[in-house]
Amino acid sequence: MSDTGFDAVLGAMADPTRRALLDALAARGQASASALASDLPVSRQAIVKHLAVLEEAGLVSSARAGREVRYTLRSQALDATARWMSALAGDWDRRLDTIKRAAENTENND
Numbered sequence: 295m296s297d298t299g300f301d302a303v304l305g306a307m308a309d310p311t312r313r314a315l316l317d318a319l320a321a322r323g324q325a326s327a328s329a330l331a332s333d334l335p336v337s338r339q340a341i342v343k344h345l346a347v348l349e350e351a352g353l354v355s356s357a358r359a360g361r362e363v364r365y366t367l368r369s370q371a372l373d374a375t376a377r378w379m380s381a382l383a384g385d386w387d388r389r390l391d392t393i394k395r396a397a398e399n400t401e402n403n404d
Contacts, residue, residue, distance in 0.1 A: 299352065303375050306351035311336055312344050319354060319367040326362045 306312055311334065318330055327345060331338040345365055348354040352371040356363050 299371070300375065300378065302351040303353060303371050306347050306353055307375075309344065309347075311340070312348055315341070315344055315348060316353060316367060316372075319365060324364045324366040326364055328362075330365070 307316070314334055315330055318333055319325060322329075327338055327341045330345075331341040334341065336344075345354060345356070349356055349365075353368055354365045355368050356365050358364075
């Protein structure tokens, strides 16, 4: 995933309402904006705007079903972001282990 892709994903996920929408779609599989709005204290119009941000970031897809638009979670962008974050966390774990060993060696040499 490119840096702009990560920026879009992380930016989209920075908003608590959008995270709640992702959670709802993960639980439901797919839903309309109206159904998603019924679960949140936000207007349907605001939900549609949040869903547009999520779709632009590649986190959800939409498909027309008659008069209704149904939204579905796209886990690929989340998977790529999770892999990046896991690698980053692993790097920090290695660094902290190095610091811990250095501190223990310093204590033992005193």
